[in-house]
Amino acid sequence: MQVPSMTPAFPAVPAAGGASIRNLPVNLFGAVMGLSGLALAWRLAHHSLGAPALVGEAIGAFAFGVFALVSLGYVAKLAKHPGAVHAEFHHPVAGNFFGTIVISLLLLSAVAAPYSEAAGRAIWTAGVLATFALSYVVVSRLLRGQVDASHAVPAWLIPGVATLDIAVTGAHMPMAWAPELNLLAVAVGGVLALVLFALIVNRLVHQSPLAPLMTPSLMILVAPFAVGFLAYANIVGSVDRFSGLLFYFALFMFAVIAPKVFRPSVTFSSAWWAISFPMAALVNAALKYAEFRDSLALDILAVVLLGALTVVLAVLAVRTVRIALNGKLFT
Template identity: 35%
Template sequence: MPETAPDAAKPDPRIKHFPVAFFAVIMGLSGLSIAWEMAQATFGMPLDMAGALRWLALGLFGLFSVMYLIKLFLFRDAVLHELRHPIQINFFPTISISMLLLSATLLSSLPGLAAVFWIIGTAVHLLLTLYVMNVWMHHDHFEIHHINPAWFIPVVGNVLVPIAGVPLGHLELSWFFFSVGVLFWLILFAIITYRMLFHQPLPDRLMPTFFILIAPPAAGFIAYIELSGLAEAGALDAFARVLYYSSLFLTLLLLTQVGRFVRLHYYISWWAYSFPLAAVTIATLIMYELTGLLAFAVIGWTLLSLVTLVVIFLLYRTAVAVGGRSICVPHL
């Protein structure tokens, strides 16, 4: 009678290795939905790309939430490992940020549901920000090579709160979160720049997170326009310009290095390309609305085309990776 392999030899269920970073997919789809919604309104386009992307993002958010709850219920230790990991811990706020972005996509069609997503997303994001910062402050194992642009996600993600928060009537709370995000954007940007210049390069699987550098000034610009009332006034001030042009320069800087990025093997971290590009696209379309300059319309259309193609390609590569069982596997 043939011997049976011991249970220990059986591979782990794939759900055990479902990464919290998967919620970056929702960020990318939601950001692209907002970008298309703005383009449709600005240029009077009849098609509703924004609506299709909104419902796709909402459906995937529900699916991913159920999957991660199953992981939490069946493999609690695996979730705790992510919560203590110096890199993976920073992706937990992608859950709350996804809710904040979904809130922004739902404002025009389902404001009641948008308010629910915003309230829960804001509360969860504050708790996650406090948790992650406590871990940062009292750790005993982090080293300089652990820091990467993904560290922006927990604290700098706070600048996204005003995007739906101001239209929903939460002005002072939105200023609170915006202030936290801008403060720590400056602090972390200095630390990450130091790491890039004077320490070893990022490993390949984290290289796409360089695009996260675009998101804080781009999203900060969008939030500041809401907070300051500049959209209603149809004007810009100096701080808004600094935020926008910072994001535009960082976009140009990273696009000049496209050859490095296309040679990378697919990782779920590739989704870091999507939301930052969507954010700078939205910011550019706002610049066109406020200035009327044709250059911003051209840049906005170029970026919108680029981020749309990027998201389509990422959806394809992710589906291939899931079908080929090369995702949701143990990290070597």
Template identity: 40%
Template sequence: MSGTVHMGDVAETRLEHFPVTFFATVMGLAGLTLALHLAAGRFGFGVALAEGALWLTIADFGLVAALYAAKALRHRAAVVAEWNHPVKLAFFPAMSISLMLIGTALRSDYVEAARVVWLIGAGLQAVLFLSVMSGWIGRRPFQPMHISPAWFIPAVGNIVAPLAGVPLGYVELSWLFFATGLVFWVVLLTLVMNRLIFHDPLPGRLYPTLVILIAPPAVGFLAWLALNGGSLDAFARVLYYAAVSFAGIVVLQVPSLMRLPFALSWWALSFPVAALTVATLRFAALAGSNAHDMAGGALLALLVALVAGLIWRTGQAVARGDICRPE
């Protein structure tokens, strides 16, 4: 009986400390799904793998959302503490981004389901974006050490909206999200670069978030194509090659990243790599570039290996109790 009580206490403690950052796993899997769908259409193989990735993404979102909802019901104070945390606050819009990405992935085969999921995600994104911005401005003091590339997440969420919003017919709403996201990306990029250059280095657990630098211009490229009728114009090239430049900066940090122990923040690597993969494959198709096709294929292989490794390492960490514990 005491063993049962003990196990129950352990489970309740893990639920209390179930982090909002777990939604980053959904973003990574959704990005993988979009990359596999595009590769299947471009290279003619991997359709079943893309479909499997879609349902894995949906299952992951359902599990993470259910556990976080249970946490909100049973441990409201812990959720409030995360909302008031200067770093974790930025991860709340990962919920809405995940929904919009799932809606994007569903659109090709399940249009009406995609519409419902996207509308819910877009509405939640608007609420969370405004709430996070309100939390950033004037309510509590922030220090430069609190800023990290994770602060891009609310802005990236806005830029994601046109990917499915335009094909579903919500063009003006998509422009609203895109314009807002793009402007705040520029503002936040200035703040983040100031913090990275002129202040102490990122702590180990936040160091993987450097990869998030790639995501805004890569997703912005894809959103601009959706809004601009698929034209590979000058601004599209600026966004794409900005993402490539940030990827080059990140590659130079890989030796430092590899020396760090695994943490849930490692999932921050997955979605930016997926966004760059999709952007590269789209660029290759529009430009008719074999070099970009080969680069996109290499990135896809890297992405599949990366996500598989993250799933494996996360499973090991959960089994050891290294995740969902007091910090």
């Protein structure tokens, strides 16, 4: 079944003609999110299922390398084309993808923590400050009013999910102020995620489908519940029935959305990285829930999801390198 070809219901970010660093999309930081999440999933699988430790650590190192490379590219874009960055940040849809930068910092802090507690703490603190600042800006924009309902797309959830990730990655931070800050993060992220999820579903139900290139972003609808499971479990210090409800709804949403996203008719672009972190959050939640329930069926489910995520991100990485080398990434 073909995905209908439609014109986006919102203005595009102005692009330069031909290949240019000006066109480097901020959503490419989604690759760092996905790879970091995959590294943490393999690390969790090592502790709970005896998976090889080297796999997760190697992916974590690769995530740091990708972050450095994409950051250099985006800093070059900022230096040469500040107007393009300004337009992207203030765009009603693309601006939400700046949340991929702050989530990347939070996740990388968890990747780094076993090697250097000081580095992990510093990266996490920087991520926390940037996350709350971005959430404040995004909510302030929405409360100005007169927001076009067609702009309510899954990307809106990214700043809210970013706030939840503070608690996902900061549960074991030793600072005296960390527990209260984690509680604040879950309060802000949890309510934002629920309100924005309702607005987005209302738009998807009552208005035209997303443009084909935005189809992969549907997977973001899984994130509030998978990330919410991880954040809540960290806040309360255990997995309980409420966290189980969050996990199973995330799994249900994944089952509903996956057939809509994984279609050969959806053209590949950097926007495909939007699927990576929601899937990684679901895999981490599945591994943690399976460990709590001590169930063979849940272990098998977690392993299948981990394998699928690993294959998907490998394919995305290869295809991204290909469009970077042929210049399509910058057009």
